[in-house]
Amino acid sequence: MDTVKKQKILKYSVAYTVMALIAFLTYYIALPPMNPQSKAFWGYLLFLSLLGALPLLLLGNGTKTLVERIKAGNHVRLKTKSAYHVPMKKSHLLPLLPAALMLFVLIVGSIFSSAVFNARSYADVISVTEGNFSDDMPETERITNIALMDTDTARIIGSRTLGSLSHVVSQYEVSDTYNQINYQRTPKKVSNLEYAGFFKWIGNRANGIPGYVMVDPVNNTATYQELDKALRYVQSGFFGDDLMRKLRFSYPTKILGEPRFEVNDEGDPMFVVPCYRPRVLIFGAEDVSEVILFNPVNGESEIYAVAETPAWIDGVYDGYLACEKYDWKGLLSGGYINSIIGNKDCKQTTDDFGYVVIEDDVWYYTGVTSVNSDKSNIGFILSNARTGEYKFFPVIGAEEHSAMAAAEGEVQEKEYIASFPALVNISGRATYIMVLKDAGGLVKLYALVNVEKYSIVATGTTQEEAMADYKQLLLQEGMIDEGALPAPAPTLTADLAVSDLRIITTGGESLLYITADYNERACVFKMRVADDEALMLIAVGDTLCASFKETETERIYQLTDWEFGS
Numbered sequence: 001m002d003t004v005k006k007q008k009i010l011k012y013s014v015a016y017t018v019m020a021l022i023a024f025l026t027y028y029i030a031l032p033p034m035n036p037q038s039k040a041f042w043g044y045l046l047f048l049s050l051l052g053a054l055p056l057l058l059l060g061n062g063t064k065t066l067v068e069r070i071k072a073g074n075h076v077r078l079k080t081k082s083a084y085h086v087p088m089k090k091s092h093l094l095p096l097l098p099a100a101l102m103l104f105v106l107i108v109g110s111i112f113s114s115a116v117f118n119a120r121s122y123a124d125v126i127s128v129t130e131g132n133f134s135d136d137m138p139e140t141e142r143i144t145n146i147a148l149m150d151t152d153t154a155r156i157i158g159s160r161t162l163g164s165l166s167h168v169v170s171q172y173e174v175s176d177t178y179n180q181i182n183y184q185r186t187p188k189k190v191s192n193l194e195y196a197g198f199f200k201w202i203g204n205r206a207n208g209i210p211g212y213v214m215v216d217p218v219n220n221t222a223t224y225q226e227l228d229k230a231l232r233y234v235q236s237g238f239f240g241d242d243l244m245r246k247l248r249f250s251y252p253t254k255i256l257g258e259p260r261f262e263v264n265d266e267g268d269p270m271f272v273v274p275c276y277r278p279r280v281l282i283f284g285a286e287d288v289s290e291v292i293l294f295n296p297v298n299g300e301s302e303i304y305a306v307a308e309t310p311a312w313i314d315g316v317y318d319g320y321l322a323c324e325k326y327d328w329k330g331l332l333s334g335g336y337i338n339s340i341i342g343n344k345d346c347k348q349t350t351d352d353f354g355y356v357v358i359e360d361d362v363w364y365y366t367g368v369t370s371v372n373s374d375k376s377n378i379g380f381i382l383s384n385a386r387t388g389e390y391k392f393f394p395v396i397g398a399e400e401h402s403a404m405a406a407a408e409g410e411v412q413e414k415e416y417i418a419s420f421p422a423l424v425n426i427s428g429r430a431t432y433i434m435v436l437k438d439a440g441g442l443v444k445l446y447a448l449v450n451v452e453k454y455s456i457v458a459t460g461t462t463q464e465e466a467m468a469d470y471k472q473l474l475l476q477e478g479m480i481d482e483g484a485l486p487a488p489a490p491t492l493t494a495d496l497a498v499s500d501l502r503i504i505t506t507g508g509e510s511l512l513y514i515t516a517d518y519n520e521r522a523c524v525f526k527m528r529v530a531d532d533e534a535l536m537l538i539a540v541g542d543t544l545c546a547s548f549k550e551t552e553t554e555r556i557y558q559l560t561d562w563e564f565g566s
Contacts, residue, residue: 011055012055015054015055015058016055019051019052019054019055022051023047023048023051026044026047027044028245030044031244031245031248032044033248033252033253033254033255033256034252034253035253035254035255036282037255037277037278037282037283038255039106039109039110039283042102042105042106042109043106045102046099046102046103046106049096049098049099049101049102050096050099052095052098053095053096053098053099056095057095057096109281109282109283110283112281112282113278113280113281113282113283113284113285114284115284115328115332115336116336117336118280118281118284118285119332119335119336119339120332120333120335121279121280121284121285122280122284122285122328122332123328123329123332123333125279125280125285125287125325125328125329126325126326126328126329126388126390127390128326128329128381128390128391128392129390129391129392130391130392130393130394131382131391131392131393132393133393133395133425133430134425134428136391136393137358137393137423137424137425138358138425139425139426139427139428140424140425140426148217148218148419148422148433148434148435148443148446149189149215149217149218149220149419149435149443150419150420151178151189152441153220153419153435153437153441153442153443154178154189154191154215154217154222155174155176155178156440156441156442157215157220157221157222158174158178158189158191158213158215158222159174160222161213161222161223161224162174162193162213162224165224168193168210168211168224171195171196171200171203171204172193172194172195172196172200172204172209172210173193173194173195173196174191174192174193174194174213175191175192175193175194175235175236175261176191177191177260177261178190178191178215179191179260179261179262179314179315180217180314180315180355180362180385181262181263181314181315181362182314182357182360182361182362183214183263183265184265185357185360186216186218186357187217187218187355187357187362188214188215188216188217189214189215189217190212190213190214190215190261190262190263191212191213191215191261192209192211192212192213192231192234192261192269192296193209193210193211193212193213193231193234194209194234194235194236195209195234195236195237196236198238201236201237201238201241205237205241207230208230208231208232209227209230209231209232209234209296210226210227210230211224211225211226211227212224212225212227212261212263212269213225214263218463220442220443225263225267227269227297229297230297231269231296231297232296232297232298232299233246233271233294233296233299234296235259243259243271243294243296244256244259246294246299247259247273247292247294247301250301251275251292251303254275254290254292255275255276255277255286256273256274256275256276256292257273257274257275257276257288257318258273258274258318259271259272259273259294260272260273260274260315260318262313262314262315264312265312269295269296269297270293270294270295270296271292271293271294271295271296272291272292272293272294272313272315272316273291273292273293273294274288274290274291274292274316274317274318275288275289275290275291275292275303276288276289277289277290285328287321287325288306288316288317288321288388289305289306290303290304290305290306291303291304291305291306291309291313291316292304293310293313306387306388307387309386309387311360311386313386314361314362314385314386315362315385315386316385316386316387316388317383317384317385317386317388318385319353319355319364319366319383319385322353322364322366322383322385322388322390323349323353323364323366326348326349326366326368326381326383326390327348327349330346330347330348330349330368331346331347331348331371333345334346343371343372346370346371347368347369347370347371347378348368348369348371349366349367349368349369349381350366350367350368350369350377350399350400350401352366352400352420353365353366353420354366354420354421354422354423355422356382356422356423356424358382361384361385361386361387362384362385362386363382363383363384363385364382364383364385365380365381365382365422365423366380366381367379367380367399367400368380368381368392369399375398375399375402376396376397376398376399376402377395377396377397377398377399377400377451378394378396379392379393379394379395379396380392380393380395380423381393393430395430395451395452396452397430397450397451397452397453397454398432398449398451398452398454400420400421400432402454403418403421403432403434403449403451403454404418404419404420404421404434405418406449406454406455406457407432407434407436407447407449407457407459408436409457410447410457410459411436411445411459414436414438414444415439416436416437416438416444416445417436417437417438417439418434418435418436418437418447419434419435419436419437420434421433421434421449422434423451426448426467426470426471426474427471427474427479427480428480429450429451429452429474429479429480430450430451430452431448431449431450431451431470432448432449432450432451432454433446433447433448434446434447434449435447436459444461445459445460445461445466446459446460446461446462446463446465446466447459447466448466448467448469448470450470450473450474450479453477453479456470456473456474456477456479457473458470458472458473461509461511462551463552464551464552489549489550490549490550491547491548491549491560492547492548492549492550492557493545493546493547493548494518494546494548495543495544495545495546495565496514496516496517496518496525496543496544496546497516497517497541497542497543498514498515498516498538498539498540498541498542498543498544499515499516499517499522499540500514500515500540501513501514501515501538501539501540502515503529509528509529509530510528510529510530511526511527511528511529512526512527512528512529512535512536512538513525513526514526514538514544514559516544518557521555522555523555523556523557524555524556524557525546525548525556525557525558525559526556526557526558526559527558527559527560527562532562542564542565543564543565543566544562544563544564544565545562545563545564545565546559546561546562547559547560547561547562548560
């Protein structure tokens with residue numbers, strides 16, 4: 001073998017070794033699925049095709065190399081604006097043929113899988129049943145099944161909770177993703193801790209992730225939950241500890257969605273990972289087909305069909321996908337051209353969604369509006385986050401942002417910001433429920449707005465106060481009768497020996513909290529200072545002859561009347 005041929009073989013060997021290393025590193029970082037129904041798969045093949053063609057273009061494929069052809073072109077002047085002509089034959093482009101094929105599949109597959117050619121197939125991805133609001137939505141007496149707190153507020157409260165734990169906050173941070181779950185039949189938001197960067201991972205990977213934060217979106221509190229066994233696989237891990245890399249190597253062909261952190265009723269952690277499959281031709285209408293339950297402690301996992309997902313799992317579908325699928329139904333049922341020009345019978349979801357817990361499931365709520373209307377809803381939908389079931393309720397009224405503006409206007413001097421509302425059934429009336437936050441993101445007031453008549457607005461520093469005021473407004477408007485009002489709580493009396501006093505300001509109002517023994521237990525009695533300024537005369541050690549009523553919180557009472565005892 002002559003020297004020239006040996007040098008050529010050596011060049012090709014080195015070139016393709018480097019290309020193979022680049023191909024592996026690209027796969028290791030990008031983690032595309034080996035699935036022909038994934039655009040990422042074809043994109044990776046396109047990259048490999050270009051990578052494989054590069055040595056042939058640079059080193060030659062039996063003809064002149066690209067570099068040689070460019071040098072040859074330097075000797076051929078043209079009378080055009082172009083400076084040089086590079087002689088090129090069809091055979092020179094053969095190495096790029098596989099890349100052209102991959103690009104063709106990507107472009108043509110995307111076009112023919114789009115809603116332009118498959119509008120009715122997109123519209124048929126889901127079926128929607130019509131529900132009866134007063135029958136299907138359980139009547140609400142107290143807001144215990146509604147996540148009134150938005151994710152931004154959850155982040156603030158969760159970070160403050162972690163900030164009080166110096167041994168944790170110096171090494172870890174709370175993930176920005178707070179997931180809505182139904183924990184022991186009450187709504188919670190949970191988020192796992194993550195490593196605070198590469199060097200913190202190096203220093204702590206032997207110990208793992210020690211816990212997670214659980215936020216109560218009803219009572220606006222958060223707790224840090226320390227785990228008996230630390231998490232090893234998380235999204236902030238590196239190399240083999242990276243959650244997505246572990247999942248990809250375990251399921252190389254699956255089109256993986258965003259992992260969702262959840263805990264079961266025993267507090268055990270789990271990542272719920274949806275797997276997607278296009279429902280229309282090669283790329284169109286991606287929908288969840290399977291669910292992976294991944295144990296981040298030991299790396300074990302199981303995969304389920306959607307219909308077989310364990311009942312304790314709350315989030316198989318995310319809210320954005322739930323809204324997008326309904327929009328396919330609402331906009332494309334009459335064909336693609338109608339969705340653009342005619343808009344006959346076209347409807348779509350509003351731009352956000354809330355949560356409600358019904359029985360043991362989390363449901364997404366969002367309003368539905370006509371394409372031609374932007375100030376009112378023609379109804380709303382509930383979508384089950386685990387099963388993907390849809391229900392439409394034809395309740396005509398104000399859309400969510402109008403209701404938010406009405407609630408903010410009720411206390412406009414405080415410049416509070418309303419959260420996106422959820423929907424509740426109060427005395428058979430569709431009602432928006434939301435919280436009003438200050439500039440720091442902390443909850444200050446609760447607000448209730450009637451859907452059909454959004455001038456009916458009630459606010460209160462507590463849920464029960466807002467609910468009572470709202471029902472009084474409904475009564476005044478003739479929308480309910482007196483029988484719908486709750487029976488007044490009985491007035492209790494007792495002599496109270498004051499053991500502690502505290503003044504707490506919330507929602508711009510000051511309340512006095514008195515601690516005293518009642519029925520042989522320490523209890524708290526509260527009253528607004530504005531209702532009786534003489535409260536400021538009470539001191540620790542005083543005895544009060546007090547009248548009070550029960551609240552919905554055990555051992556906390558509403559003080560209604562008092563005087564100094566002997």
